[in-house]
Amino acid sequence: MASNYIELFQSFCRRYINKAVNKHFRDVEQTEPDDLSRSTPRPLIKRICLHKGKDPIVLTVGRLLVWWVEAKGLFDGFIYGIPSTDFEEKFTYYPQVQLHFKEERYDAADNDRIPIRSxxxxxxxxxxxxxxNIEALKNKIKSQFARPPFSFDRGRECWTYWDDKKGYRFTLYVQNEEEAKKVVSQVVDIQDSESPD
Incomplete structure (x- = not known):
């Protein structure tokens, strides 16, 4: 009886999971698993993920795990939005621009920890x-933060800057007030010429 369930499970994987795998890897031209290259990443991952009729159950489960990791992008860094109920009510139709910062890995290694993100x-x-307009915003952000690279010191002091009319609500954990002003001024300058209070 157990073998029937195993066959049913493997049949499901070949029929439905393979369809999803082929759709996900539609940029990889070859469809026959044995014809896929082993030397380039995407064809190799597709080859690993495609279920075959003679796979033992352990290999089927292994293929599902690799597919789950690939399809979910588990090795990609996640970027989360910052939901805030009353802020969303006031600024529903304004797009949210997020700037992400990451500590240099060498600085983090000197302090024996993983790089801090902000x-x-x-x-x-x-x-x-x-x-x-989007291109102009991109260039402004690039000039403000990438050339030269913008940096600030994270810390334990909490500083806030709110200007609801302009859509700013910043909570910053930095070393001191000067660092907080530096960050706020740099961000506000992207779309407002006047300095924040």
Whole structure:
């Protein structure tokens, strides 16, 4: 009786999971598992994920695990939004721009820890969302934060800056007030020419 359930399970994997695998890897031209390259990552992962009729149950489960990791992107870094109920009510239709910071891995290694990550977000108050406006925003962010690279010192002091009319609500954990002002000024300058209070 158990073998019938195993066959049913494997039949399901070949019929439905293989369909999802082929859809996920539609950029990989070959469809026959044995014809897929072993030297390049995507064809190799597709080859590993595709179920075959003669697979033992352990291999079927292994293929499912690899597929689950690939399909869910478990090795990619997640970026989470910052939901806030009353803030969302006031600024529902403004896109949220998130800036992510990560400590240099060498600095973290010197302190014997993993790199610290930070994020700061604001609402983009543009009236038209055209390609040129988005490109201008991208270039402004790049000039403010990437060239030269912007850095600040995380700390234990909590500083806040709120300006609901402009869509700013920052809570910063930095070393001191000067660091907080530096971060807030840099972010606010992306879309407002006047300095924050």
């Amino acid at each position: 994020a700061i977000s604001f609402r983009w108050r543009e009236t038209e969302y055209t390609t040129s």
